[in-house]
Each structure stands twice: as C-alpha cells, then as structure tokens.
Amino acid sequence: MGPGTADPDTRALPGSQTTDSARNDEECTTVSIPIDTAGSSRTGLEPCTVRSAPVTWRPRGASMQSEIEARLADGSPLDRAHARWLFEQAPDALLQRMATAVRDRHHPPERATYLIMAIVNYTNVCVARCDYCAFYRLPKAPGGYLLTNQQVFEKIEALEAFGGTMVGFNGGFHPKLRIEDYGALFQAVRTRFPHLEFYEMTVAEFMYSCRVSRMTYAQGADALKGYGVRWVTGGGAEVLDDAFRKRHSPLKYTVADYFDAQRAIVMAGLGSTATMVIGFDETLDERLNHLQALRDFQDSVGGRLPSLLCWTYKPYHTNLGGSEIDNAEYLRWLAVCRLYLHNFAHLRTSVLTRNEEALLGLRYGANDFDIPTEDEVTEQAGATVHHDFERILDAARAAGYRPVHRDPLPLPS
Numbered sequence: 001m002g003p004g005t006a007d008p009d010t011r012a013l014p015g016s017q018t019t020d021s022a023r024n025d026e027e028c029t030t031v032s033i034p035i036d037t038a039g040s041s042r043t044g045l046e047p048c049t050v051r052s053a054p055v056t057w058r059p060r061g062a063s064m065q066s067e068i069e070a071r072l073a074d075g076s077p078l079d080r081a082h083a084r085w086l087f088e089q090a091p092d093a094l095l096q097r098m099a100t101a102v103r104d105r106h107h108p109p110e111r112a113t114y115l116i117m118a119i120v121n122y123t124n125v126c127v128a129r130c131d132y133c134a135f136y137r138l139p140k141a142p143g144g145y146l147l148t149n150q151q152v153f154e155k156i157e158a159l160e161a162f163g164g165t166m167v168g169f170n171g172g173f174h175p176k177l178r179i180e181d182y183g184a185l186f187q188a189v190r191t192r193f194p195h196l197e198f199y200e201m202t203v204a205e206f207m208y209s210c211r212v213s214r215m216t217y218a219q220g221a222d223a224l225k226g227y228g229v230r231w232v233t234g235g236g237a238e239v240l241d242d243a244f245r246k247r248h249s250p251l252k253y254t255v256a257d258y259f260d261a262q263r264a265i266v267m268a269g270l271g272s273t274a275t276m277v278i279g280f281d282e283t284l285d286e287r288l289n290h291l292q293a294l295r296d297f298q299d300s301v302g303g304r305l306p307s308l309l310c311w312t313y314k315p316y317h318t319n320l321g322g323s324e325i326d327n328a329e330y331l332r333w334l335a336v337c338r339l340y341l342h343n344f345a346h347l348r349t350s351v352l353t354r355n356e357e358a359l360l361g362l363r364y365g366a367n368d369f370d371i372p373t374e375d376e377v378t379e380q381a382g383a384t385v386h387h388d389f390e391r392i393l394d395a396a397r398a399a400g401y402r403p404v405h406r407d408p409l410p411l412p413s
Helices: 022-026 063-075 079-089 092-106 149-161 179-192 203-213 217-226 242-248 256-268 284-300 327-340 351-365 376-380 390-397
Strands: 111-120 166-169 198-200 274-278 307-312 346-347 368-372 402-405
Touching: 063 079, 063 092, 079 284, 079 327, 092 274, 092 327, 092 351, 111 149, 111 351, 111 390, 179 198, 179 203, 179 217, 203 256, 217 256, 256 284, 274 284, 274 327, 284 327, 307 327, 307 351, 327 346, 327 351, 346 351, 346 402, 351 368, 351 390, 368 390, 390 402
Parallel strands: 111 166, 111 368, 111 402, 166 198, 274 307, 307 346, 346 368
Antiparallel strands: none
16 A cells, blocks of 8 residues: 555655654653644644753644645745654545646646667766666676777667657766767767767766866866756766765765866856655655755755656665655655746656556646656666657546657757
8 A cells, every 4th residue: 555545654655754643652842833634534723742852833734735825836845744744644536636736837737758868888987886776887897898980870760760859878987988978989979970969978977077077167168068958967866865975886976076066067058857766775854864965955046956767676686675666656756846846847657667657647737758768777676667658648538638859958048
C-alpha cells in the first residue's frame, strides 16, 4: 500500500518526523489553539508538543490542508512542514489537484510537451567512484573508452534518424580531459550539426575539468563560452545534501561548491538546469534539503534555471545495490517538487527511468518529458530504452494530456 493510502507510520522515510502517536507518549505541554473544525469531528482546540524550548505550532489534518491551500492561492512558498505533510499524509487525489492547479498557472491545461533526445556518453572513464553508478571504469581498467569525434558524430546522426532535436552529453571525471578538450569537441559538434541543440556538460563534470585545468569556475565557464558552448546542465546533483554525498560519492564536491560552480556558469551567460535523483537510501530530510537548496539558489540567480528533471535510482549492477522505489512514491515526490518549487516553471517526468508509467506524472504537476533514444549510464544500471515512441505518447494521452512536440528551451535571458 503506497503513500497516501496507508497509516502515516508506515509511510515515513528514514529520518522523518516522529509520528503523532509517538509524540503523544512523550512528556509534553499542551497548548490550546483555535483551529478550523469544518468537516472534522475534533474539538476546536489542538494540542501540540513543546519540549525544551517553544516550538511553532503546526496545524494537522484539515487545518494543514487549509494552510497549504491558502499559501498556494496567494503564491507564497510552502515550508518544510507543509512538504512533509504533503508527502507523508496528503491523499493522492489532493496531491494531484493541488499540483495540477499550480502547473496550470504556467502551462496550458491538459497539454504536455516533449522532445526526442539522445544522451551521448563520450567516455566511461571516471575516478569519482560513486557507489550508485554501474557505468564507470577506472583509468586503465578493462572496458574503458573515450569516443573519437567521428564516433560522437555517428551517435548524433542516429538520433537524427529518429527525428530527435536534442543531444545531452554525459561522461565522468576523466583525469586527462581539460576544459579545452571539451570545448574543442563541442565546437566541432555544433559546427557539424547547427540545427540541433546540445546540453554539452553537466555541472559535476565541469567542476572536475576546471580542477584538472587549474581554472576557477568563472574562468572555465568563460572558456567554454568562447568555444560556443551554450548549456552546462545540472547533472551530478543526485541528492544535494552533504551527508548523502559523504556516504555515496565522497570524491564529488560539497553542496556549497556545487552551487558555486553553477553560479559561475549562469553568470557567464550559459544555460543550466536543475536535477534530482531519488530512491537510494536518502531520508526525507535529505530530500527536503535538496529542494530547499534549489529554491534558494533559484531565487539568488533571478530564476535562471528553467526546469527541474527528477528521476529514480536504478540499482542493478551497482555497488550500492538495493531495490527500486515504486511509481506511487515517485509520483508523490513529483507533486511535492511542483508545490515546493514555486519558482520553477518546468517540471519534467522521467521516461528514461520509469518508461510509460512516468507519464502519470503529468497528473502530479509535471508538464514536460523527453523520449530518450539512448543513455548508457542508466541502461547499465537497468533502465530499458525502446523506440516505440507512439506507445509512449499514447501513455500521455491515457493520462489525459495531449502531447505536443516542442523546440529545445531557449537560453534564459
């Protein structure tokens, strides 16, 4: 039984708040506060727990719902207690209704946009050693590769044969690739395929290459721009919480460093995006730290990140292992993303990791998706990519949305 249909005690992620029943067993001070009791069998006074220091009273049940709806109505941002209640306790129907209402402020109702894209993995050589990755090979290990320009061109031509218009590049922390090497590749790609759009690098790759090149992030961003690079997307974020990163990717960078790099990217006039991956062993608090960090960063750069793409961890052939979360949990988290990230216009659901069932995310606040033609990183970990595009589009229609092919997003001005 998924979130929203079972007792809250069975729904909480590790690290989430103590349940109401557990709180009632603890020593506490009861504070009587008037609440709206419309439609409720409870009295007009609601107890809350006060421990060593005064705490802000939080409404529960219908009162929490009313508070959230009031904030959504006037455009005020939700706080963490709202997000926690939405994920752990809100009925699915309520999540859908709220997330759809917010979505429809930004986008035409009952319409979903999509594009066909390839993620080209130009190398699998990486020294980051993330335990959730099945793709990487250490330098000199068997099976490592670095594609030539011609091999990259052939992969892009294969995308064109499918009618694709977007290519994302994703590799790893290759210890010999400098900013100038990336710049030369992307310049050649854009020269050969001027009619396509490219997401040239991820923030994480950019950070490592700046280190190899002995450049500051500002210098690296300016250098890439000089080669004609337009986008350095928000890949490599996974969960933006330092405790999570220390457990699973200790050779990657801190959250603060990640945002320093992304700030340099957008300040140089390059485009970037936001991403999130869920379903490892992260706690709800760690997920909420990620959303709060994204929201704060977006405010600090004037809303220059046009979209958030959230997908799910694929555990197969990884050192971390584990099992996949179910689609019900993914959908509920998409709704929380839409409602908490009031300053993001586009929320993208992941066909790459959820296949057709990802299109149910359109009912939970997502407005956009891509149809992937390849991505070795996730395929190595168990993702299944197929090229029956009409089947995917039919899933969007079955969810109640008319799929419309779109152009790649423009650079934020």
